[in-house]
Amino acid sequence: MTNDQENQVRGGKPKGHRPERAPAAEFRATEIAPADPRYADLVRGMNQRWVGRPESVRLVDSTRQVRAVVQEAVRDGKKLTIRGGGHCYEDFVFNADTQLVLDMSEMTSVYYDERFSAFAVEAGATLLDVYERLYKVWGVTVPGGMCYSVGVGGHVSGGGWGMLARQHGLIVDHLYAVEVVVVDAHGKARTVIATREKFDPNRELWWAHTGAGGGNFGAVTRYWFRSPQATGRRPEQALIKPPSEVLISALAWPWEDMTKEAFARLTRNYVAWHMADENALPGSSYSGLMSSLLLNHKSNGQIGLVSQMDATAPNAEKLLELYIAAVTEGVDIEHGPVTNTMGELKPMPQCHKPQRMPWMQATRYFGTTNNTLVDPTLRADYKSAYNKRAMTGNQIDALYEHLAHTDLENPRAMVQLSSFGCAVNSVKPWETASVHRDSRFKLLYQTYWNDPADDSANISWLRNFYEDVYQETGGVPVLDDTTDGCYINYADIDLNDPRHNASGVPWYTLYFGDNYPRLQDVKAKWDPCDHFNHRQSVRLP
Template sequence: MRHEFSRRGFLGGTGMAAAGASATSIGLTAGDAGAAGAASTERPEGETVLPSDRRYETLSQGFNQRWRSRPAHIRLVGNEADAVAELRSASDRGLRPTVRGGGHCYEGFVDNDEGVILDLSSLRGVRAATDKFGAATYAVEGGATNWDVYTGLFRRYGVTLPAGSCYSVGAGGHICGGGYGLLSRRHGLTVDHLVQVDVATVRGGRVEVTRANRADPEGSPERELFWAHTGGGGGNFGVVLRYHFAHRLPEPPPRVWLSSVAWKWEELRRHPEDFRTLLTNFGAFFAAHSGKEETVYRGLFSILHLTHHSNGNVVLFSQWDEEDPAPLDEFLAQVESGMHTGATVQSGPAGLLYLPYPDKRRQLPWFQATMTVSGSGANQRGKYKSAYHRKAFTPAQIDTWWTWLTKDVEGADLTQTLVQIDSYGCRVNDRATTDTAVPQRDSVMKLQYQTYWTDPAQDAAHLAYLRGLYQDTYRTTAGIPETDTDTDGAYVNYPDTDLGTTADRAPAYQRLYYKQNYARLQHAKWLWDPANVFHHAQSITLPS
């Protein structure tokens, strides 16, 4: 089973001519991350994969086996000049471009019959650099994975980003959707550390690379381009070639405590009141300890996996980043308080559901701990939904989960079906709702509804099950986690086309992902992609 915090498989981006010669026309690109804005005669370096190529079947499909397309070709982008040249070629030939980084898109937004997929997986550099104003930064290329980011930043510079746990997720899509992970309660979202994006766009017949910086003048097109990448999602504006992060990135803790405990479903079914107690305790704890003023538990990140009963166990994974484990032990005691069913050690294959240790908690060096929990899982078919929660769970929501998670469905293996509840808030909630394109800045928990299977014959059953579970959970708000209530919308990096598409008259995804920030994102779209070259089923639409 896969476990990660954001696996957006396509890249977001917009490219605009920035002041101070920051844009470069076709054939002229900046050849180095440390020379942003300096034009060069860099030659395109890449490779085209045609349907006759043995690599085509692999490179035309991402992680989710539900999606497959037949693009005219796939371009393995080798450098900036190559991205520019490929976009110009696609424009001249009338081919729609889509972009793939890590390939983890939850929906089929990269799929592109008869178009061209720009595959950035060769652009994986992570290095010290400078932005277009000469300020020191750390540059991450659009095809880098989370693991490239962690190894590159930590081994060479002793710093890190508060990004996701899944090692193979592409940074290109993960970052522009907001990005969060095990260190976010202490250090905020990934985009809270972003200072510049280098993006290729198609605009007015021109293909350009633009360096858009947070220090660009307020209200300038360049500033709007930068802001759009702080949570506006991927596949909307162009091709993100590089991200620049502030030079003073967080230093990870020397050591962390990892904990993994479980409650057996057979025991919970004998004591159903324990299920409600567990969820009540968990929700109440994070409602009380996730505000921006929290001081004691900023270093705690915890995930409760409410699996389907056929899985056998409900699992609680936690990471605590301070030396003294007493607060972690107190948290675990509060979660179990009042339960008859006792927690057991949950050990097994490495990954967020299991830890390969025979004890309830163990201290490890931070980097080794990050390796331990950096699961990706097998390539399977999957469906996902999400929600931000601003308060503890209601009794009705808890009862709904019990009903659905103890329900069997003929023709569907639900052993890999779960409601994943992630702790959230603290430093994430320091920012105002309009500081970045991520508007959810007072939530305390973030939920991901997941189901995985391998047999296409089970598609309908799995989709119907997850849809029913989700709609029943939020039945008091018309079956969705409505904004500015006890819930606050959904996460753009966990896209779900059940929330509507661009073909719908009034799709819900626009307000659930972006809330009041959607109009500003539409303005950025109008500035940088007025021909709607970059689009998918839930993309930012042009203003009417």
């Protein structure tokens, strides 16, 4: 009996899974060592702060090959890490301890699997590839992230927030099954499929991949997606349909005119709108709206507000107009077009007046039109927070002081506030591993630069900024009535360090809340010898 046959799903669902592609359709697993001219390209991700020196990179094309590489690493006692899209915000893939890198970036197939009545997506596929395939061929999609080149493997396992989240939830809310290469207590690698079906004995392994992040339990090789409300068996019925058209709006305020009072009013307006139940509860007429307030450093020259609204919703244009009016109310500075790059978004001057676009065109536009993420010298640092209640006056003052201060001159330093709520909040915190289900908006603190000589200045600035905003709770957004911890997909190793996290709340609670003990039980069952680990992986109990 093969490993795959040993891990059949029991009950009324199809047993086993789609056979792997015939060997003739695969390339052979490729070993790339330091002397190979390809090596330098394969030992770094998007963030050039993280460049590895592994003994080799193994480029694979099937679950069979993944299992063989994992077995080899276990047999030889080699530290193995896994690369998908290469967007990991910390050094979890490329670090001094890594000896073998399992590169899954060529495992990119997206297809409908009739036996599961679900769409199979290999873990190396990138988000835009998935959106294009699903929408062009079947008219459906998954509510994943905005950036085109993020790899599915890590994005999904960490929870997966995106532009359709308020309307359709997180991407993990549509995850039906996951295929994982795991290692048992005897050191044997095997392939397991875990589904969300209640009768599935492997269901807890599925649950752990709905928000615990990558590198914890095994090597994910494939996901299957089927929306929980789906009833039909045709591909067109298996997943959500995005709006055929969306409205895109992009406004900017000049920093040179931005007083502390105007900054505070704009930020409070944005926050207050998201706090209002009529805008944030599941089923709201505003569930089709996703908006980000882009609070750039003063050296950028502008502060931005970028929004996407489902254009097919009743009174969509009026709803967007009222939203913009609410956020801009009392801000006595005239807004104009977005003419500067803001984080991962390019200038959008044509969208000062809302533009109606087909959904796929808008998705490409947001995801691909900035050159930041393809800069081969890009260096970056990130931090995150969730909010259940409004930010305090002291916190907003801290935002202003650090963004207006001239101790750093970097137009790519910023904090981005982004919409949460609606469908995301319709799921209970324990129903998936993604625990932040009461939050109304989230924050991404980030800074980009290019010269290694600027590392210290940027990292220190971001640390001081973040710790000042949350100084009343030990320098981090603890899980209390106001804040709700941090996002594992925006990994931040400073949360482990009491010099930067003086709250007494451990990093794993900030990421996973009350779900952490359950994740540890999954770890103990499926990776009992801790072969899959990094500095913020789930620990054995």
